[in-house]
Amino acid sequence: MSTPDPRIPELPSSLSLIQKLGAVALISGLLVAAVFEYTKPMIAENQRIALEGALSNVLPASVRSRLTFRVQDARLTRVPDDTPNDGSLIYAGYDKDHKLAGIALTAAAQGYQDTVKLLYAYDPYSGCIKDFVVLKSTETPGFGDKIATDESFLKNFECLDARVNEEQAALAHAIRTVRHGAKKNPWEIDAIAGATITSNAVGRMLDNSGQRFHPAIAQNLNLLENAQRTTQP
Secondary structure, three states: OOOOOOOOOOOOOHHHHHHHHHHHHHHHHHHHHHHHHHHHHHHHHHHHHHHHHHHHHHOOOOOOEEEEEEEEOOEEEEEOOOOOOOOOEEEEEEOOOOOEEEEEEEEEEEOOOOEEEEEEEEEOOOOEEEEEEEEEOOOOOOOHHHHHOOHHHHHHHOOEEOOEOOOOOOEOOOOEEEOOOOOOOOOEEEOOOOOHHHHHHHHHHHHHHHHHHHHHHHHOHHHHHHHHHHOOO
16 A cells, blocks of 8 residues: 655645635625725716716707706606616706707617617707717727717718607607618618618617607606796795
């Protein structure tokens, strides 16, 4: 019978390895959770600052004050301006005379690589989507990111038709993206050549947002028009 070579260290037992790995995993999980909790307020504040900047770019220059509303079941409810946007909020801007000057909404859809999120301007009187700011995008540089810089694409938003129908139940025409150079109607988006996936995502998100929010805005337009006046002393 051979005797163990004292120069060779004894291997740890399987139970000991499992215990050590479990301890490492537990410590790692606690560290991740601690970092998340520590950075969460900073992330929220950065998102708030980014949203404020986007709102100032999207809403008309005449806007002097703003109110925030939540849309639920075609009803609008006033909420604090610092309410986190879960996709159900609209931002109403008012001029110095407390008149409704414009509305901003968020919209999102899956792009080529990840979710693309926009903040866009909507004029409830003309029914036009007139401008947008990209809040989130990781699309391919030089292709998908052109939605914010391509001049011909941005011309779609001089007045993209997003009117509601007479019943105020849906858009009068579904917003859709068409092949580059094939646009014939004001509710169509002329795609960017070479970036059709991202262009299609913009069309889908604006149609989804329009179908959900624009009828509610039309049905509650009187509330929006008078909300700023009722908050004045």
